[in-house]
Amino acid sequence: MSYIINDEDEFNELTIKDCSIEESNACNVIFRDVVFKNVSFMDIDWESTEFLHVRFENCDLSNINIDKAIFHHSEFISCKLIGTHLMESSMREVLFNGCQCDYLVLGGSNLKDVTFNECRMNQAGFSVCKMNNVQFKYCEMQRAELSGTKLKGIDLSSCIIDGINLRIEDVRGLRLSPTQAVDFSKMLGIQVMEEREGSI
Numbered sequence: 001m002s003y004i005i006n007d008e009d010e011f012n013e014l015t016i017k018d019c020s021i022e023e024s025n026a027c028n029v030i031f032r033d034v035v036f037k038n039v040s041f042m043d044i045d046w047e048s049t050e051f052l053h054v055r056f057e058n059c060d061l062s063n064i065n066i067d068k069a070i071f072h073h074s075e076f077i078s079c080k081l082i083g084t085h086l087m088e089s090s091m092r093e094v095l096f097n098g099c100q101c102d103y104l105v106l107g108g109s110n111l112k113d114v115t116f117n118e119c120r121m122n123q124a125g126f127s128v129c130k131m132n133n134v135q136f137k138y139c140e141m142q143r144a145e146l147s148g149t150k151l152k153g154i155d156l157s158s159c160i161i162d163g164i165n166l167r168i169e170d171v172r173g174l175r176l177s178p179t180q181a182v183d184f185s186k187m188l189g190i191q192v193m194e195e196r197e198g199s200i
Contacts, residue, residue: 005029
């Protein structure tokens with residue numbers, strides 16, 4: 001089955017599986033109570049689309065544009081989002097589980113009650129995001145970009161964060177492991193001295 005998607009279309013209570021959706025350019029589309037399973041998305045530009053109670057399972061959404069989207073009560077399970085553009089999006093109660101998210105672009109987005117679990121997110125972009133109860137669990141985030149994002153309450157202690165890029169004014173309240181804290185202090189030019197015997 002092929003799906004032709006036009007501006008302001010609505011799709012409700014569907015399961016879309018084992019197919020490709022290609023060369024689609026539409027905006028203000030609404031997907032409600034939809035499951036995408038084993039779907040490849042190619043040459044997609046769906047700006048300002050709403051995903052309400054939507055589940056993506058084993059889907060490939062790499063290098064597509066879904067900027068300014070709304071995601072509520074949605075899940076990405078074992079998906080590829082390599083280079084996917086989700087800039088200036090709004091996410092509420094969203095789960096990314098076991099996803100490949102290298103180069104994912106979420107700059108300027110508003111994230112609340114969002115969990116990234118065991119995701120690979122190297123060089124992902126989270127600059128100038130608003131985060132409220134966002135959890136990163138056992139993620140690989142080497143050279144990720146978080147500059148301009150307030151990190152109070154964010155816990156990266158279980159993640160790999162080598163080369164992460166952020167601003168000193170945004171790190172207040174950031175939670176790190178002891179090893180990460182030492183590495184992070186070096187990145188900031190802070191010298192951590194070993195205690196000497198006999199010192200006062």
